[in-house]
Amino acid sequence: MSSSTRRLPYTAADGKTYKRDYTTDRGLYLIAQYLRVKHDRPVLDEIRRFLAAAGAFVDIYRGLWGRPAAALRKELSISSNANLRDHQPTLALYYQGIVEEVCAQKLGEREEVWWEEARDIIRRVAAIIGRQAQETSALLERDIATGKSLLPIQHSS
Numbered sequence: 001m002s003s004s005t006r007r008l009p010y011t012a013a014d015g016k017t018y019k020r021d022y023t024t025d026r027g028l029y030l031i032a033q034y035l036r037v038k039h040d041r042p043v044l045d046e047i048r049r050f051l052a053a054a055g056a057f058v059d060i061y062r063g064l065w066g067r068p069a070a071a072l073r074k075e076l077s078i079s080s081n082a083n084l085r086d087h088q089p090t091l092a093l094y095y096q097g098i099v100e101e102v103c104a105q106k107l108g109e110r111e112e113v114w115w116e117e118a119r120d121i122i123r124r125v126a127a128i129i130g131r132q133a134q135e136t137s138a139l140l141e142r143d144i145a146t147g148k149s150l151l152p153i154q155h156s157s
Contacts, residue, residue, distance in 0.1 A: 059119055060099050063126025064133060065092075065145040075146050089147035095133045099126050 011017050061069045069084050076087050085093060102125045107118055137144045141151050 059122040060096060060103075060126050063123050064095060064099055064130040066130065066134075067145075072145055075143075075148065088145065091136075091144050092147070095129060095144060099129050102129070 058068055061067065061072065065072060070080065072088075073080060073082065073084055076084075078084070078087050085096070088096075099122075103118075103122050106121050106125065133144055137150065142149055
């Protein structure tokens with residue numbers, strides 16, 4: 001990962017120039033995979049927001065669950081700015097973690113990766129793990145992404 005980071009000059013508000021750490025999109029992606037968002041680490045949440053804006057998590061959710069995060073938020077009746085992961089069942093988080101870990105390992109094998117190549121890897125891995133998640137959802141008769149039942153509601157007459 002050190003090849004994805006470097007020190008660049010930064011001019012502060014006081015006019016002084018300092019060397020600051022800089023990383024590429026790929027570097028941010030790798031950093032985010034090795035750190036987990038905690039309430040006491042707001043910077044990591046900012047990295048995840050950047051990655052989400054860049055499309056990384058869109059690809060994970062679409063490939064894994066067959067729908068974007070916005071649709072999952074709507075199904076869970078949570079606001080558009082709520083952290084989806086805070087409202088998903090544990091099994092959904094495991095599947096998302098597997099996708100993230102496999103992607104991190106695949107990306108870590110490469111010396112240099114273009115962002116579009118990284119997204120292709122993310123899409124491929126999410127689709128592979130997504131097929132298994134669909135089978136598990138069918139077995140459990142529950143949408144793993146939301147925890148909601150897949151069985152129709154029976155109304156008594």
